[in-house]
Amino acid sequence: MMLAVTWTILASVSLAAEGTILPANARPDGYGSSWSCVRGYEKVAGRCVEVRVPADAHLASMGDRWECNRGFEARAGSCVAVRIPKHAFATWSAGRSGWTCERGYRERAGGCVEIVVPPNAYVTQSTWGSGWACERGYRVTNDGCTRVAVPANGFLAEAGNEWKCERSFRAVAGACVPVAVPIHGYLDARGDGWQCERGFAPVDAACVPIVLPGGAHLDSSGNGWTCDRNLRNTRDRCVAE
Numbered sequence: 095m096m097l098a099v100t101w102t103i104l105a106s107v108s109l110a111a112e113g114t115i116l117p118a119n120a121r122p123d124g125y126g127s128s129w130s131c132v133r134g135y136e137k138v139a140g141r142c143v144e145v146r147v148p149a150d151a152h153l154a155s156m157g158d159r160w161e162c163n164r165g166f167e168a169r170a171g172s173c174v175a176v177r178i179p180k181h182a183f184a185t186w187s188a189g190r191s192g193w194t195c196e197r198g199y200r201e202r203a204g205g206c207v208e209i210v211v212p213p214n215a216y217v218t219q220s221t222w223g224s225g226w227a228c229e230r231g232y233r234v235t236n237d238g239c240t241r242v243a244v245p246a247n248g249f250l251a252e253a254g255n256e257w258k259c260e261r262s263f264r265a266v267a268g269a270c271v272p273v274a275v276p277i278h279g280y281l282d283a284r285g286d287g288w289q290c291e292r293g294f295a296p297v298d299a300a301c302v303p304i305v306l307p308g309g310a311h312l313d314s315s316g317n318g319w320t321c322d323r324n325l326r327n328t329r330d331r332c333v334a335e
Contacts, residue, residue: 116129117129117140117141118141118142119131119134119144120132120135132157133153134157135158137158145158146160148160148171148172149172149173150162150163150166150173150175151163151166151168151173161190162191164184164191165184167191167192176192176193179206180205181196181199181206181208182195182196182205197217197219198211198217200221200225201221209224209225211226212238212239213238213239214229214232214239215227215228215238216229229254230254230255231250232255233255242254242257243268244257245257245259245268245269245270247259247260247263247270248260248263260285261281261285261286262281262285263286265286273286273287276290276299276300276301277300277301278291278294278303279291279296279301289317290317292317293312294317295317295318304317304318306319307319307330307331307332308332309321309322309332309333310332
């Protein structure tokens, strides 16, 4: 406390030394080279003028202005009650009052109108779009929800509005057909295609053995070959560089 008082005195002396007169309801800033008004006052033409707080308002955090209380909004220098329409409730965000429509309603023309939810749909929290979404197993079609037709050997995807084929099947013309894995082949990581075993290469719908030319070895994939060190591929032969 003593240090704060000492600093204020020194700052005031510094201002006086510079020929600056500290006005009423002010305090020095920094090292005494400037000043600011105390809370509840604002700087106007070199003076500290009291902030006139209207009814239903309070001083803002900075203390040099005012803001309306919750449920009121600033209008022409005063605070008037926020008109909350039917099917809405009061909100407070960033120091400002407002309102939001209740669940199942959306804002339109300054009011809240009911959201028309089609069969097999539900109301969403989003303020954008239609305000509703289809239940799992249905997809949006025009202004309604249509059931997703899942074919045999298929299942609903995680999103719930489309389907995927089970592993070892692939989608073809709205159906799930078996993946034909050739001899010396295996299902790929996705499960809807195939790859050849190491030492075999895919040719059309088969896996054929890889014939290594002299001075060659299988590449990292195992489904092709590359020349040994200091050799280069020339017309499918490995020759010295």
